[in-house]
Amino acid sequence: MLSWLSRRAAPRSRPALGRSYWQRSNGAPEPGEIATAAGRAGWRSKVDYAVVGGGLAGLMTAIRLAEAEPTADIVVLEAHFVGFGASGRNAGLVSPLPAPVWMVNADSDREHAWALARMNKGTHLAAKWLAEHAPGSEVRPATLRIEATGKITAAGLARVAEVLEICRIDNVLTRDPSARAPAVVEVPTHTVDPFATVLGLTARARRLGVDVRESAPVQRVEDGLRGVDVTLEDGRTVHARAVVIATNAYTDSLQLPAQARAKVMHNYMLATPELSDEMLARLPGRASFVVEINSAYVFYRLHARRLIYGGIDKLAHRGDDFTVPDAVLAQLEQLMDQSVPGSRLEAAHAWGGKYHVTRTELPQIERTGRSGAIVMNVGYGGTGVALTMLCAGMAAGLARTGKVEDPDDRRLLTAIERTRLPVKAGLRFATRVAADLTLPSRRRD
Ligand SMILES: Cc1cc2nc3c(=O)[nH]c(=O)nc-3n(C[C@H](O)[C@H](O)[C@H](O)COP(=O)(O)OP(=O)(O)OC[C@H]3O[C@@H](n4cnc5c(N)ncnc54)[C@H](O)[C@@H]3O)c2cc1C
Numbered sequence: 001m002l003s004w005l006s007r008r009a010a011p012r013s014r015p016a017l018g019r020s021y022w023q024r025s026n027g028a029p030e031p032g033e034i035a036t037a038a039g040r041a042g043w044r045s046k047v048d049y050a051v052v053g054g055g056l057a058g059l060m061t062a063i064r065l066a067e068a069e070p071t072a073d074i075v076v077l078e079a080h081f082v083g084f085g086a087s088g089r090n091a092g093l094v095s096p097l098p099a100p101v102w103m104v105n106a107d108s109d110r111e112h113a114w115a116l117a118r119m120n121k122g123t124h125l126a127a128k129w130l131a132e133h134a135p136g137s138e139v140r141p142a143t144l145r146i147e148a149t150g151k152i153t154a155a156g157l158a159r160v161a162e163v164l165e166i167c168r169i170d171n172v173l174t175r176d177p178s179a180r181a182p183a184v185v186e187v188p189t190h191t192v193d194p195f196a197t198v199l200g201l202t203a204r205a206r207r208l209g210v211d212v213r214e215s216a217p218v219q220r221v222e223d224g225l226r227g228v229d230v231t232l233e234d235g236r237t238v239h240a241r242a243v244v245i246a247t248n249a250y251t252d253s254l255q256l257p258a259q260a261r262a263k264v265m266h267n268y269m270l271a272t273p274e275l276s277d278e279m280l281a282r283l284p285g286r287a288s289f290v291v292e293i294n295s296a297y298v299f300y301r302l303h304a305r306r307l308i309y310g311g312i313d314k315l316a317h318r319g320d321d322f323t324v325p326d327a328v329l330a331q332l333e334q335l336m337d338q339s340v341p342g343s344r345l346e347a348a349h350a351w352g353g354k355y356h357v358t359r360t361e362l363p364q365i366e367r368t369g370r371s372g373a374i375v376m377n378v379g380y381g382g383t384g385v386a387l388t389m390l391c392a393g394m395a396a397g398l399a400r401t402g403k404v405e406d407p408d409d410r411r412l413l414t415a416i417e418r419t420r421l422p423v424k425a426g427l428r429f430a431t432r433v434a435a436d437l438t439l440p441s442r443r444r445d
Helices: 021-025 056-068 100-104 110-133 151-166 194-207 248-253 277-281 326-339 381-401 407-418 423-438
Strands: 046-052 074-077 140-148 172-174 183-191 211-213 218-224 227-232 237-245 263-271 288-293 297-303 306-314 349-357 364-368 374-378
Touching: 021 194, 021 349, 046 056, 046 227, 056 074, 056 194, 056 237, 056 374, 056 381, 074 237, 100 110, 100 151, 110 183, 110 194, 110 381, 110 407, 140 151, 151 172, 151 183, 151 288, 151 423, 194 211, 218 237, 237 381, 248 263, 248 349, 263 326, 263 381, 297 326, 306 326, 326 349, 349 381, 364 381, 364 407, 374 381, 381 407
Parallel strands: 046 074, 046 237, 074 211, 140 288, 237 374
Antiparallel strands: 140 183, 172 183, 218 227, 227 237, 263 306, 263 349, 288 297, 297 306, 364 374
């Protein structure tokens, strides 16, 4: 997802910085605004399960724990406010292809083909579940529209469509052999308002009796006598039968028996002011989520007449994690000009966020610590909206019994654990793309 631009300019005007557009429009506090005392009343020093992190992964895991064990005492410990991290700052795509690594060899590996199809089905069920149990999430049917204009990216996209066919995942490939128009693959999916989704899940968790605590930063999690000891930064402690770590890109700041095998990626987004009818008519419709895979990887959608636009990834970042460096803002605005030529659209909001990404871009869901009662549930990469929902039952199962009960979930987790970087399959994929460039396309054009 690394992108580049040769030209750099200053941003056009100063947009509102800090909280994401979603956090701001849903009334989230400014970082640091929550009184720490708010998290102290009624503190219990012994619970059945503690979940560290109040993003999508933590909240969904707490919900799955509560559904499986309605009488259990469960606490979610969130350092700032729920949805403070990537879960409150993303683009809201419930990705129908949340495990891209498996696409590279799904044509020769039946397990990966099964897992891709299963995840795709799971994302549609997850959207349905959200609409029912977290009303207000703004779950909307949408089309993921992946566009490629370059010859190589277009050939690669055609291969992706072939893989989707093999996995029986609904898709439509449109490819103009003259290559003047972009190659496009469309896949049915959903979008959400990400921060509203977090609020909906928080309400659902509380309805199930989960104690969701904000302003409760955890400092240390360690094996204790018959359970796990959690120490907060302000000295409070809680003892739990098992603890789930769902702290995403912030995990390194916690003292844990073992650290996550993931690196931190920073990503930046902006939202325009409300657009005129004329401008809206030039953009893909309300029900599209566009991903362009050309010299830059960018993605965008509409929300409440605004264009929500993102796609610059960086491994290094200065300042707090909401900050958007001027150069990045200028790049995003230039990229927006390329996506909507001549529009000169400006940012009204700009924000940053960070996420954890493993080598395979699949999450790390496993037991750690001497007793195995500390469960890592991290590394959701750039497709965590869907993936966190699909994998929450696995993390909950490991915390409760050390096992994943549902046979399909168990099979999926095994596929996740066994996946290595598919170097050979990647080379084969590239060779086929190269062959497609010299042969007439075999599919539907
Ligand atoms: C700009 C951007 C755009 C994205 N777009 C999409 C998209 O369109 N679709 C998609 O599927 N994915 C997208 N993603 C990725 C997705 O947002 C993440 O994968 C997902 O939100 C991860 O959820 P999480 O719960 O693991 O992490 P987070 O939401 O980051 O939650 C971790 C929580 O842990 C808390 N925490 C940290 N340390 C402590 C501590 N010591 N004590 C207590 N709490 C702590 C944090 O405050 C935070 O609330 C995007 C990410 C970014 C940054």
